Amino acid sequence: MAHIELHNVAIEFPIYHARSRSLKNRLIGHLSVGGRIGEDAGHRVCVKALNGISLAFEHGDRVALLGANGAGKSTLLRVLAGIYEPVRGLVHSEGRIAPLFDISLGFDPESTGYENIFLRALFLGMSRSEIRERRDAIGAFTELGDYLAMPLRTYSSGMKLRLAFAVSSHVDAEILLMDEWIGTGDMAFIERAECRLAELVGDAGILVLASHSEEIVRRTCNKAVLLRQGTVEHVGDVDDVLHVYKGMK
Amino acid sequence: MGMLRTVIPAQYGNAEDRGRRAALSRKPPTQVELAVHDLVEGACQWHIWGTLGLHDIRQRYRRSKIGPFWLTIGMLVMIGSIGGLYAGLFQTRVADYLPHVAIGFVIWSFVSGLINDGCNAFISEQGSIKQVRLPLSVYVYRVVWRSLLIFAHNLLIVLVVIVVFSIWPGWSILLALPAIVILSLNGIWIGLLLGLLSTRFRDVPQMVTTAMQFVFFMTPIIWQPESLPGRAWVVTYNPFAYVVELVRAPLMGTATPLHVWFFVVVLTFVGTAIAFAMYVRYRRRIAYWI
Numbered sequence: 001m002a003h004i005e006l007h008n009v010a011i012e013f014p015i016y017h018a019r020s021r022s023l024k025n026r027l028i029g030h031l032s033v034g035g036r037i038g039e040d041a042g043h044r045v046c047v048k049a050l051n052g053i054s055l056a057f058e059h060g061d062r063v064a065l066l067g068a069n070g071a072g073k074s075t076l077l078r079v080l081a082g083i084y085e086p087v088r089g090l091v092h093s094e095g096r097i098a099p100l101f102d103i104s105l106g107f108d109p110e111s112t113g114y115e116n117i118f119l120r121a122l123f124l125g126m127s128r129s130e131i132r133e134r135r136d137a138i139g140a141f142t143e144l145g146d147y148l149a150m151p152l153r154t155y156s157s158g159m160k161l162r163l164a165f166a167v168s169s170h171v172d173a174e175i176l177l178m179d180e181w182i183g184t185g186d187m188a189f190i191e192r193a194e195c196r197l198a199e200l201v202g203d204a205g206i207l208v209l210a211s212h213s214e215e216i217v218r219r220t221c222n223k224a225v226l227l228r229q230g231t232v233e234h235v236g237d238v239d240d241v242l243h244v245y246k247g248m249k
Numbered sequence: 250m251g252m253l254r255t256v257i258p259a260q261y262g263n264a265e266d267r268g269r270r271a272a273l274s275r276k277p278p279t280q281v282e283l284a285v286h287d288l289v290e291g292a293c294q295w296h297i298w299g300t301l302g303l304h305d306i307r308q309r310y311r312r313s314k315i316g317p318f319w320l321t322i323g324m325l326v327m328i329g330s331i332g333g334l335y336a337g338l339f340q341t342r343v344a345d346y347l348p349h350v351a352i353g354f355v356i357w358s359f360v361s362g363l364i365n366d367g368c369n370a371f372i373s374e375q376g377s378i379k380q381v382r383l384p385l386s387v388y389v390y391r392v393v394w395r396s397l398l399i400f401a402h403n404l405l406i407v408l409v410v411i412v413v414f415s416i417w418p419g420w421s422i423l424l425a426l427p428a429i430v431i432l433s434l435n436g437i438w439i440g441l442l443l444g445l446l447s448t449r450f451r452d453v454p455q456m457v458t459t460a461m462q463f464v465f466f467m468t469p470i471i472w473q474p475e476s477l478p479g480r481a482w483v484v485t486y487n488p489f490a491y492v493v494e495l496v497r498a499p500l501m502g503t504a505t506p507l508h509v510w511f512f513v514v515v516l517t518f519v520g521t522a523i524a525f526a527m528y529v530r531y532r533r534r535i536a537y538w539i
Contacts (some may be wrong), residue, residue, distance in 0.1 A: 013537055078536075082382040085533040090277065097382070105380045108304070110311050119304065122297050123381050 002095035002174035002205025004057045004080060009089035011050040011075055011230075012040050036229055040087075049075040050230045053089070057206050057223075064217040064238060065210040066245050067227035073210035076227065077101065077177050080208060095174030095205055098124060102179075103164035113148035113155075113163055114139070120167045134170050141166040141196070143189075158186055169196050174205040180212065194219070214242060284529040291386030298387050302394035321402050328354050328406065331471055339476050344414055346473070348501060351410045353470035356496045359400040360489065361461050363436035366392045368454035370444035375539050385535055389440035393433055400429075407500055418502030425499040428513075432496065435517050438524035445531055448538045464489050488516060 040046040050072045057063055065073040078084050079091060081099045106120035117138050121131045139148050142162045152160065176197075197220065201207045211217050217224065217238060224241035226234040226248075234244045278286070291298075310316035331354075332347035339346065367389070371378065374388045411418070447453040468489045469477075477483060484490045491512045498505040 078379070083379060083536050085536075099381055102376070102380045105377060108308055110308055111304075119300070122300055123377055123383070125381075125383075128296050 001059050003059065004055075004093040004095075004175065004206060005091070006053050006055045006079070007090045007092075009050060009053040009079060009086040009091060010048070011072075011079060011084055012046040012048050012087050014040060015045045015047065048230055050079065050086075053079075053232055055225065055232065055235065057208065059205040061205075061223050062201055062207045062221045063209065064221040064224040064241075065208060065227060066212075066217070066224055066241060067233075070229075071227040072230045073227055074101070074179050075230075077179055077208060077210055080175070081177050093175065096125070096172065097175045097177065098168055098171040098173030100165070100168040100176070100178045103161050105164070107152055107160070107164070109153040110151055112151055113142070113144055116152050116163060117148075117167055120164065121171075124168060124171045126171060138166045138170050141170070141192075158189070162189055165193055165196075169193075169200060173200075176200060176207045178207070178209045180210055217242070280529050280533070284525065284532050287384040287532060288386045288528075291384035291390055294384065294387050295390070297383065298391040298394055301391045302398060305391070305395050306398055317399070317402050318405075320399055321405050324354065324358065324403055325406055325409075335471060339472065341473070341476070348410050348414050348416055349473055349497075350471055352407055352497050352500050353493055355400070355403045355406055356493050357465065357468070357470050358403065359396060360432065360492055361465070362396045362399060363393065363432070364439055364443065364461060365454070365458055366396060367436065367440035367443045368447040368457050370440045371448045371535055371539060372444075372451075372454070378536055378539055385532060386441070389437060389444060392440050392444075393436040396436060397429075397433060411500075416502055418500060421499050421502065421504070423499070424505060425496055428496045428499060428505075431513055431517060432492065435492075435513075435520060438517075438520040441528050442520070442524040445527055445535060448535055449531075468493060488512070492516075 036048040036051070038046060038048050053076065065076060067073055075084065077099070078101075079086060080093065081097055081101075082091070082093070085091075106123040107116050108119060111119065114135070117135060118131055121134075121138075126134075142148070142159075144159060144162060147155070147159065152163075155163070197207075201220075207220070209217070209220060221238050224236065224238045225232060226241050226245050228248070233248070234241050306317050310319060313319065315322075328347070328351045332350045333343065335350070336343040336346040370389045370392045371385065377383070378385070378388075410416070443453065443457065447457075464487070467483055467487055469484060470493065474481070474484050474490075491509050494509050495505060495513050498509070
């Protein structure tokens with residue numbers, strides 16, 4: 001059973017070139033956008049990207065992460081993916097994770113579409129045999145046809161998105177993590193991608209999606225987390241949280 | 250596909266954390282366990298670094314006709330010109346001097362490649378490290394593997410030299426194999442250590458490149474120790490002289506002095522211990538530094 005638990009998690013990014021005192025004084029304080037800037041244990045300037053985050057997600061949760069720019073949505077996704085190990089607190093997760101953050105992961109512009117499917121799939125943790133098995137299904141999903149034999153540098157950004165999404169959505173994952181991704185796809189593809197996503201979430205355990213689009217959030221999610229300057233402001237139903245979020249603005 | 254279980258512990262847990270820890274089904278592993286897991290799991294993911302290392306080389310020469318053999322040709326030109334010219338300068342016979350330079354040069358480019366690329370093991374993987382959780386050691390293995398592949402191309406030069414100058418080193422040539430293995434093991438700890446330091450201190454790669462240029466001239470590659478009477482200390486106190494000699498001697502058919510093996514084995518153990526200690530302490534910070 002997929003399961004994620006965060007307990008009192010803090011993430012701080014040290015800023016090494018902000019050593020001088022005057023710069024420090026200017027930086028430390030409260031800002032309206034982004035994580036709080038403060039000092040870490042060694043008196044260095046640091047961005048407190050997340051602080052005191054405690055959350056638990058269970059099988060079947062489709063969670064939207066909401067919040068202003070710099071509220072910590074992407075950082076939180078990376079914590080869930082195990083990329084940032086917290087400075088304080090505990091993370092416990094069970095289940096294979098498929099991150100869909102950056103469409104360019106694993107891509108090499110000089111290689112063909114097929115080769116890039118292979119490369120990206122490797123990064124996402126598929127074995128060689130799994131990739132061979134699914135290569136055709138992935139290729140078909142992209143609808144790129146003969147373009148798959150062309151170098152990636154000839155692709156438009158929408159075509160790259162198709163390729164990236166196709167690979168990521170063919171990983172057998174129990175936990176799907178997505179950062180605002182759908183921008184450059186055309187209408188037909190967005191529709192298909194959303195269908196695929198629904199299918200995946202059906203058999204995958206948990207979906208966590210950072211998004212600014214109310215429409216996507218309402219359609220896809222059954223739970224929401226509102227972040228504000230690196231802390232959890234509100235957790236609950238999508239309607240509930242959206243209401244609070246709008247009130248905040 | 251088996252389930253992946255990941256438990257990431259805090260470095261400093263407060264009292265509340267500890268209470269909570271008991272509630273979680275199992276104890277979080279220590280940093281040592283996580284580092285060991287990273288190194289072992291990374292090695293097991295050979296299909297990733299194997300493919301990526303091959304891909305690096307293929308991709309660099311994608312639209313060229315003879316591909317990676319440009320590396321070999323480039324080195325051949327270098328060796329040919331230095332070998333011919335400097336033999337005159339040092340007043341030694343080309344037949345003595347050129348094999349020494351050729352073989353030394355091939356080994357040097359392997360060693361310096363491991364060190365220079367090791368610095369960028371993590372920095373150049375910024376895109377992947379921030380997007381997906383893989384054992385970070387994968388990126389170090391990739392560098393070592395890629396260096397080995399380039400080295401394999403350059404071995405052609407060694408072969409040509411052996412044939413042209415009809416040096417048959419005898420069966421001691423087989424000793425080159427464990428020598429290469431041990432240099433590769435050194436490549437792993439160097440990649441971990443320098444990769445980590447370079448990610449935190451971005452001046453390290455430049456510093457290392459500069460230092461390696463200096464070391465190149467201090468190491469008996471384009472000169473022979475015999476032509477430096479009275480300055481034996483340059484060779485005695487230069488670790489790179491041992492490292493190069495370890496592979497060169499068996500290929501040239503000279504006996505490898507035992508103290509050369511001894512030195513390199515000690516270097517491997519000490520280096521690995523230091524790199525491991527640093528990796529245990531700072532592995533989790535790499536994603537933050539990058």
